[in-house]
Amino acid sequence: MIRWATNLFAVWTVLGTAWAWVIPEHFLWVVDGSFRPFGQSLVSVLLGVIMLGMGLTLSPQDFARVLKLPRAVASGVALQFTVMPLAGIAFATMFGLETGLAVGLILVACCPGGTASNVVTYLARANLALSVTLTLASTMIAVVATPLLTGWLAGVYVEIDRWALFQGMITVVLLPVVAGVALNRLFPAVTARIATVSPLASVIGVVLIVGGIIAQSKPLIVEYAGVLLLALLALHATGFALGYALSGLLGLGEAERRTCAIEVGMQNSGLGSTLASAPSFASQFASPMQAALAPVPSAVSAVYHVVIGSLLAAWWRRKNQGESE
Helix, strand or coil, X not given: CHHHHHHCHHHHHHHHHHHHHHCHHHCHHHCCCCCCHHHCCHHXXXXXXXXXXXXXXXXXXXXXXXXXXXXXXXXXXXXXXXXXXXXXXXXXXXXXXXXXXXHHHHHHHCCCECCHHHHHXXXXXXXXXXXXXXXXXXXXXXXXXXXXHHHHHXXXXXXXXXXXXXXXXXXXXXXXXXXXXXXXXXXXHHHHHHHCCHHXXXXXXXXXXXXXXXXXXXXHHHHHHHHHHHHHHHHHHHHHHHHHHHHHHCCCXXXXXXXXXXXXXXXXXXXXXXXXXXXXXHCCCCCHXXXXXXCHHHHHHHHHHHHHHHHHHHHHHHHHHHHHC
């Protein structure tokens, strides 16, 4: 039942976004500061819980798998941190996005692959072990790569505080993942039980983060919807297409090509939303309106990539069934 519900990630994301759009007040509590667990913003805590859940499902064998699949992992990670960041700055420029939207688009493009990609890879009948490994590898590398790439590319628009971004990555990504891995190592029986529900908890967390930002930013989304939707469609379509095409040129097999396409095309939008919502990030903008625009691309991105990824997965699955008949 839990696995079935988790596999419907795309459905919950779309429904949650629609709910937040129609009745914003049901989601505003996520982002309005009324709840501050441990003195931190609720969005940051939710992302920390999501990354902790990821860590709880990992074991030393998952890290060792990186060494067993060096070519595929190196190809996937290289594509993740070249195709998407470069596409981000290209489309931000091409579509003439407002400063806040442009920086937000580049930020989400510089984020690692999201855990939802593992679900989509499973549905696509691609290489699930490679997907898990790529998500892990890109997430760990992103602790350094995301601040550096965002600072370099988004620096065209505003001066990015790379150190503040790095600190955010340590707090909401690295520490929770390491804590989850350590708990799994020390208390395997307990974490095994928790790990059965943690993927669904992660889905709920992402839907709440995205829904909260959609609810808070509804007027801005309405104002900039046309150009923003086109830019994000171009970004994710490019990620999926080049992830598939370039991994083929690098000599990977069909299952691995599908996996790379999914990993490159799907971003950790929850992370992008969280980083863009941080006060230290907002303070970099000259106007409050531009700061308010920055989290919007990540929130809309969450809907785009799960819908495109799910449609691709359904097509690939039917293709597999047709070939086996």
